[in-house]
Amino acid sequence: MFKRILIANRGEIALRVIRACRELGVSPVCVYSVADRDGPWIEQADEAVCIGPAASKESYLRIERLIAAAEVTGADAIHPGYGFLSENASFAGVCRDCNITFIGPSPEAMNLLGDKVNCKRLARQSGTPVFPGTEGGIEDIDEAAKVANEIGYPVIIKASAGGGGRGMRVARSEAELRENVEKARQEALAAFGNGTVYVEKYLENARHFEVQTIGDNHGNAVHLFERDCSSQRRHQKLVEEAPSPGVDPAKRMRVCESAAELIRSAKYCGAATVEFLMDKKQDFYMLEVNTRVQVEHPVTEMITGVDIVQTQIRVAAGEPLPMQQQDIKVNGHAIEVRINAEDPDKNFMPQAGLIETFVAPGGPGVRLDSHARAGYRIPPNYDSMIGKLIVHGPTRAAAIARMRQALNEFKIGPLPTTISLHKRIMDNTEFQNADFDIHWVERWLKSNDHSSAAV
Ligand code: MV4
Numbered sequence: 141m142f143k144r145i146l147i148a149n150r151g152e153i154a155l156r157v158i159r160a161c162r163e164l165g166v167s168p169v170c171v172y173s174v175a176d177r178d179g180p181w182i183e184q185a186d187e188a189v190c191i192g193p194a195a196s197k198e199s200y201l202r203i204e205r206l207i208a209a210a211e212v213t214g215a216d217a218i219h220p221g222y223g224f225l226s227e228n229a230s231f232a233g234v235c236r237d238c239n240i241t242f243i244g245p246s247p248e249a250m251n252l253l254g255d256k257v258n259c260k261r262l263a264r265q266s267g268t269p270v271f272p273g274t275e276g277g278i279e280d281i282d283e284a285a286k287v288a289n290e291i292g293y294p295v296i297i298k299a300s301a302g303g304g305g306r307g308m309r310v311a312r313s314e315a316e317l318r319e320n321v322e323k324a325r326q327e328a329l330a331a332f333g334n335g336t337v338y339v340e341k342y343l344e345n346a347r348h349f350e351v352q353t354i355g356d357n358h359g360n361a362v363h364l365f366e367r368d369c370s371s372q373r374r375h376q377k378l379v380e381e382a383p384s385p386g387v388d389p390a391k392r393m394r395v396c397e398s399a400a401e402l403i404r405s406a407k408y409c410g411a412a413t414v415e416f417l418m419d420k421k422q423d424f425y426m427l428e429v430n431t432r433v434q435v436e437h438p439v440t441e442m443i444t445g446v447d448i449v450q451t452q453i454r455v456a457a458g459e460p461l462p463m464q465q466q467d468i469k470v471n472g473h474a475i476e477v478r479i480n481a482e483d484p485d486k487n488f489m490p491q492a493g494l495i496e497t498f499v500a501p502g503g504p505g506v507r508l509d510s511h512a513r514a515g516y517r518i519p520p521n522y523d524s525m526i527g528k529l530i531v532h533g534p535t536r537a538a539a540i541a542r543m544r545q546a547l548n549e550f551k552i553g554p555l556p557t558t559i560s561l562h563k564r565i566m567d568n569t570e571f572q573n574a575d576f577d578i579h580w581v582e583r584w585l586k587s588n589d590h591s592s593a594a595v
Contacts, residue, residue: 141457142166142217142241146210147185149221150200152511152527153433155181157219160449169213171206173199175519181511187213194521200224203231210240217241217456223523226432227254243456245410245431252406253429257300257338263426266405268398268414271425273340281321284339285314291341297321299328300336303428305375307331310342341425345577346417348372349384349424351399352440354411354448356455361404362465363396364440364448368574371565371581373488378558378581379565380436381475382443385536385574388422395424400465402429411437411452417578435478435528438509442474442532473536475543477562479510479527479552481518484561491555492520501549505532505542518555526557536574540566 144167147157154170158181161168170185175194182188189209192199199205201224210218218235220226220243229250235242244250253259257277263270272291277300278284288295288311297320299307307328311317321337329335348370355361368384369377383392399414413434415427437448446468455461482488498514510527512518518526531546533539544566550559565571570580 141459142215142453144169144186144213144215145217145219145243145453146171146206146213146215146240147219147221148200148206149219149224149226150176150179150511150522151181152509152525153221153435154179155184155511156449156509157221158184160447160453163447164450164453166453169209169215171200171209173521175521178517179511180513180516189213194519196224196522203228203234206231207234207238207240211238215240217243217453219243219453220432222432222435227430229254241456243410243452245408245412249406249408250431253408253412253431254303255300255334255336256298256302256428257336259429260338260426262406263402266398266402268402268426269395269416269424271340271343274338277336277338278321278325281318284321285317288314288317288339293317294342294344295339296342297324297337297339299324299332299334300338301328301332301334303430307337311339343417343419343425345579346419347384347576348578349387349395349416349418350430350434351396351414351416352411352434352437352448353400353403353408353414354451354455354461355403355406355408356461357409357458358460359404359407360461360464361400361408362461362463362468363400364444364446364468365396365470366392367436367439369436370576370578371571372578373581373585377436377478379475379477379562379571380439381473381536381539382439383470383473384418387418391422391424399426402426409455411448435525436476438507438528438530439474439476442507442530443470443472444468445471472532472534473539474530474532475536475539476528476530477543477547477565478525478558479529479550479562480524480558481526481555482524482558483556484558485556490520490524491557492518493555494518495526495552495555497551497553499549499551501529501546503542503546505539506546507531512552526552529562537572540572 170188225231229247233247352364371379531542
């Protein structure tokens, strides 16, 4: 096991990694920017190093400063958390060159799965279902038009190096396709330094289904079942839950096993999420693979009892996976809501400033992953998530009831947060009936706007 882990992140995920370190008897070290000098998570570390000014580009994204901080504090591993450098293959490579273990996949595995054209090719080979479309990147527009005519419109043009919704364009006719491929290529080149784009069938009213997997350095990989993350706005998830409601058990097993097989075939070590869209017939199509721990990992921890962050650290240290597939069972239902310092009534405008009131919810099956407290000043420089509230119950209905009460107990002020929005979502009949898709939150927010405008 490692002696010391440097955490190349901030906020709730830094605290989450510190907790895992303590349980493993590993010494956690934090880095922080000037804006995070008073970050409450830093108190929990054994040492902390300031790595630069507030701007991420001058602190949390500076590879040489992170490596220097690891060297001066004697850290033998780096946990990147999510965001920042967590999916940066050059960072993983520099760590390796400096004899510091990057807690995550090798740069080779990251590049293989991070490039969506490569990832789709590997998925086809390992039996993971993908959308029909061009085999690889588009070489020739006439070839792409031929493929689109075969699969039928609408189609979607995606950047191979993109992700999380960046660099996508829908085309509903051949004219739109011809017009958009060149635009998409130029955008992708400017944004990612890679102009490779591909075309696949566009699915209109899908649900978002993602399989948690984890692999070790001994050729093993397991899945920890899936999460539904359909409730999102502008590609920012609001609510996540596990298991995905109403999915046929046999279909679930098949898609989860195919995700584990994909990770195994990539010789992948670490946690990975295989994203899918699910149509009304419960057919699945892979979208992309995330090669980091995700914000919403706690819902999977709650239903499986597996500590994902601890397992990431164990496999990075060379231990074999501590469990086999048949040991992993689903227990009950878990829901997570993201508590953002944003005003849902003002177009989700971020709210920086002092938290004066912070009363945390509690009781059976309630978990709060947050770095915030009364007296904490939210800096304006980073994302606005100040915590995640996760509940676990025997059934989905029990989990919703638990979440409703936990949200009532939770008091944060004077800043507006997404707590009020989440109360309304928990009370929504469509949400309660799991009658949703990836567009329903945005549709519902829009329809609420109209009714308030009419009053
Ligand atoms: C799609 C799609 C429909 N059809 N691909 C958005 C994020 C990126 N991971 C892929 N995305 C989508 N890809 C096909 N072939 C619709 C989306 C999409 C979406 C996916 C998951 C969660 C929310 C979404 C919101 C809008 C669009």
